[in-house]
Amino acid sequence: VNTTATTHESKGIVGILGGMGPLATIDFMRKMLDATPARNDQDHVPVVVSSVPQIPDRTAAFRGEGESPLDAMVASGRRLVRAGAALLVMPCNTAHLWFDELQQALGVPMLHLVDAALEDAVASVGAERRIGLLATDATLASGLYLNRRTPAGAAHDIHWQLPTADEMTRWVLPGIAAVKAGRLPEAGEPLTQAVLALQRRGAAAVVLGCTEIPLALDAAHVSLPLIDATASLARRAVAWSLGQQRLAGSTA
Amino acid sequence: VNTTATTHESKGIVGILGGMGPLATIDFMRKMLDATPARNDQDHVPVVVSSVPQIPDRTAAFRGEGESPLDAMVASGRRLVRAGAALLVMPCNTAHLWFDELQQALGVPMLHLVDAALEDAVASVGAERRIGLLATDATLASGLYLNRRTPAGAAHDIHWQLPTADEMTRWVLPGIAAVKAGRLPEAGEPLTQAVLALQRRGAAAVVLGCTEIPLALDAAHVSLPLIDATASLARRAVAWSLGQQRLAGSTA
Numbered sequence: 001v002n003t004t005a006t007t008h009e010s011k012g013i014v015g016i017l018g019g020m021g022p023l024a025t026i027d028f029m030r031k032m033l034d035a036t037p038a039r040n041d042q043d044h045v046p047v048v049v050s051s052v053p054q055i056p057d058r059t060a061a062f063r064g065e066g067e068s069p070l071d072a073m074v075a076s077g078r079r080l081v082r083a084g085a086a087l088l089v090m091p092c093n094t095a096h097l098w099f100d101e102l103q104q105a106l107g108v109p110m111l112h113l114v115d116a117a118l119e120d121a122v123a124s125v126g127a128e129r130r131i132g133l134l135a136t137d138a139t140l141a142s143g144l145y146l147n148r149r150t151p152a153g154a155a156h157d158i159h160w161q162l163p164t165a166d167e168m169t170r171w172v173l174p175g176i177a178a179v180k181a182g183r184l185p186e187a188g189e190p191l192t193q194a195v196l197a198l199q200r201r202g203a204a205a206v207v208l209g210c211t212e213i214p215l216a217l218d219a220a221h222v223s224l225p226l227i228d229a230t231a232s233l234a235r236r237a238v239a240w241s242l243g244q245q246r247l248a249g250s251t252a
Numbered sequence: 253v254n255t256t257a258t259t260h261e262s263k264g265i266v267g268i269l270g271g272m273g274p275l276a277t278i279d280f281m282r283k284m285l286d287a288t289p290a291r292n293d294q295d296h297v298p299v300v301v302s303s304v305p306q307i308p309d310r311t312a313a314f315r316g317e318g319e320s321p322l323d324a325m326v327a328s329g330r331r332l333v334r335a336g337a338a339l340l341v342m343p344c345n346t347a348h349l350w351f352d353e354l355q356q357a358l359g360v361p362m363l364h365l366v367d368a369a370l371e372d373a374v375a376s377v378g379a380e381r382r383i384g385l386l387a388t389d390a391t392l393a394s395g396l397y398l399n400r401r402t403p404a405g406a407a408h409d410i411h412w413q414l415p416t417a418d419e420m421t422r423w424v425l426p427g428i429a430a431v432k433a434g435r436l437p438e439a440g441e442p443l444t445q446a447v448l449a450l451q452r453r454g455a456a457a458v459v460l461g462c463t464e465i466p467l468a469l470d471a472a473h474v475s476l477p478l479i480d481a482t483a484s485l486a487r488r489a490v491a492w493s494l495g496q497q498r499l500a501g502s503t504a
Contacts, residue, residue, distance in 0.1 A: 013304065021293040022285055029278050029303070041273035041305040048331060049301035051281070052265065053293040075262075079300060083335035 012244030013046045014237045015085025015108075017076050019053035020092035024211035024230070028091035031234035036242075045241035048083040050076040058094040059138045070098050070105075077106045086244070087111065089237050091230055093139050093209055114144060116236045117207050117229035118158065119151045124225045125204040132161040132198030134172055134191070135209035145209055161203040167194055179212040187216035195222050264496030265298045266489045267337025267360075269328050271305035272344035276463035276482070280343030283486035288494075297493035300335040302328040310346040311390045322350050322357075329358045338496070339363065341489050343482055345391050345461055366396060368488045369459050369481035370410065371403045376477045377456040384413040384450030386424055386443070387461035397461055413455040419446055431464040439468035447474050 014032075018025030029047065038044050055073060060066030073095065077088055088110045090096065096113055103110050121131050133145055140146075140162060150157050163172050171190035178187035191213060195206050205225040208214050214228040266284075270277030281299065290296050307325060312318030325347065329340055340362045342348065348365055355362050373383050385397055392398075392414060402409050415424050423442035430439035443465060447458050457477040460466050466480040 019293065019296070019298070022281075022296045026278055026281050026285070029274075029281075033274055033278070041271065042307070042309075044271070044274045044303075044305045046271070046304035046306060047301070048335065049299070049303065050335065051296075051301065052262075052298035053296045054298060055294070057294075079335040083300065083302065083331040 011046075011248040012241035013048055013084045013086055014241050015077070015080030015083070015088045016047055016049040016051075017073065017080060017088055017090045017095075018049050018051040018092075019076070020055060020058065020090070020095050022051050022053050024091050025049065025051045027211065027215065028089075028230055028234055031228075031231045032238050035231070035235045035238045045238050045245075048080055048085050050079045050083075052076050052079070058092070058097065059136065062094065062097060062138045062142060068098075069095070070101055073098060073102055074105045077102060077108070081106065081108055087237070087240055089113075089233055091211060091233065093135060093144065093211065093229065094142075096144055097138075097142055111233060111236050111240065112148075113229055113233045114148045114209075115151065116232035117145075117209065117227055118148060120232040121205055121207050121227045122151055122158065124227060127158055129204040130159045130161050130202045132195070132201075132203030132206035133209055134163065134194055134198075134206060134213055136176060137168065137173065139209055140168075145207065161198045161201050163194055163197065167197050171197075175216060176210060176212045179216045184216050187212075188218055188221070191217045192221050195224075195226070199224055262298070262336050263500040264493035265300055265336045265338055266493050267329070267332030267335070267340045268299055268301040268303075269325065269332060269340055269342045269347075270301050270303040270344075271328065272307060272310065272342070272347050274303050274305050276343050277301065277303045279463065279467065280341075280482055280486055283480075283483045284490050287483070287487045287490045297490050297497075300332055300337050302331045302335075304328050304331070310344070310349065311388065314346065314349060314390045314394060320350075321347070322353055325350060325354055326357045329354060329360070333358065333360055339489070339492055341365075341485055343463060343485065345387060345396065345463065345481065346394075348396055349390075349394055363485060363488050363492065364400075365481055365485045366400045366461075367403065368484035369397075369461065369479055370400060372484040373457055373459050373479045374403055374410065376479060379410055381456040382411045382413050382454045384447070384455030384458035385461055386415065386446055386450075386458060386465055388428060389420065389425065391461055392420075397459065413450045413453050415446055415449065419449050423449075427468060428462060428464045431468045436468050439464075440470055440473070443469045444473050447476075447478070451476055 036044050056067045056069045058069050061068050171194040175187040175191035207227045209229050211230050288296050308319045308321045310321050313320050423446040427439040427443035459479045461481050463482050
């Protein structure tokens with residue numbers, strides 16, 4: 001077997017640490033395809049995926065009610081590194097609570113989902129305006145988005161608009177649960193109500209900080225920009241890989 | 253990092269040699285999810301995927317007009333083995349023209365897409381009846397399905413019904429091309445015509461031997477069983493993994 005082709009082809013492989021959950025992993029892969037200017041199969045960026053869903057529940061671990069998912073995430077990440085991944089991404093918001101520990105254990109470059117979403121949010125409205133956030137209880141309570149530093153170059157910190165506890169209970173959490181149960185049509189109405197409430201309180205854009213929400217929320221029903229955090233990450237993963245391939249091409 | 257969990261979780265990992273093309277890979281992953289009785293993320297079977305689409309064109313190679321894809325397929329398969337895959341599957345019909353060489357080079361168990369489809373076809377109508385086949389020109393001309401041995405236990409060989417050259421040119425190839433170009437609504441009508449022609453000549457079921465065809469063909473418009481070869485392979489991959497996990501559970 002000739003290995004010359006192998007060396008060439010393995011530039012810029014994106015490793016997707018998936019399985020949290022398996023459907024969100026597939027959705028992310030689809031968003032990477034959508035973000036790629038491709039005329040044929042060969043134009044698409046190379047990815048390796050570890051969708052090994054036997055990872056302890058992230059939300060339960062955050063609540064202190066279950067074991068840590070870190071060991072299983074490290075094992076999954078090592079699989080991707082052995083398979084040739086040069087960059088890792090995780091299409092799951094809650095998993096990012098273990099991002100720093102994971103990156104330290106693996107020693108591989110990783111792109112952070114929240115950084116990708118914040119960059120797109122700030123570019124969409126400017127940092128001096130209010131940005132709404134829809135996410136799970138765990139993502140909000142952990143401060144995953146709220147404590148993340150504003151992207152370099154932004155003039156001001158982001159002014160967040162969050163759902164109230166009542167809006168979470170009535171609209172956001174039932175909407176997410178309906179998507180998880182495969183009842184998408186039921187989820188659109190309550191999630192749209194949650195967006196409109198944020199807009200009434202001054203949000204100029206809304207970040208969808210949960211992989212389930214964009215699956216149900218029809219952008220056609222709202223008049224402000226929606227930033228799908230998963231899509232933001234997918235676009236950056238594609239851009240990184242295409243950049244690596246150009247770099248390899250120019251030095252070959 | 254504790255490695256006990258890793259040892260346990262890595263039982264029955266299915267390796268998907270994908271990227272041929274990237275969208276068919278995602279479709280196959282979705283069919284594996286659909287074939288799994290799961291109440292939560294953790295119930296889904298573990299998979300690793302190599303979707304590295306920088307593989308020379310399989311149809312061009314079959315026609316003798318391009319380089320062999322074998323080296324790139326072997327490299328992709330080795331990635332999956334390094335990532336922990338204990339079984340390999342390929343959600344691409346044409347790639348199976350290199351199945352035997354690939355299996356020999358990798359030395360890993362593999363499930364054959366055509367065997368999976370033939371088993372389902374025979375189970376659906378019985379081997380003494382006629383079975384239609386819709387596939388690309390290369391799949392038909394190579395005899396990939398036609399020369400494959402009937403599943404063990406079938407009373408008779410399969411009696412194939414193929415599209416005529418005229419039906420291929422008018423319906424099958426334009427239908428497949430429309431799906432590849434993302435124009436799904438245009439593809440349904442010609443592919444349905446092709447199915448009806450096979451039915452008029454006595455086909456009791458039709459095997460869809462091309463990953464693109466099931467994406468467009470609405471089963472509601474035809475009255476005979478359609479066997480989606482990709483779905484047949486997905487069900488067997490899931491069954492293999494669940495079997496490995498039961499085995500590991502009973503000896504633990």
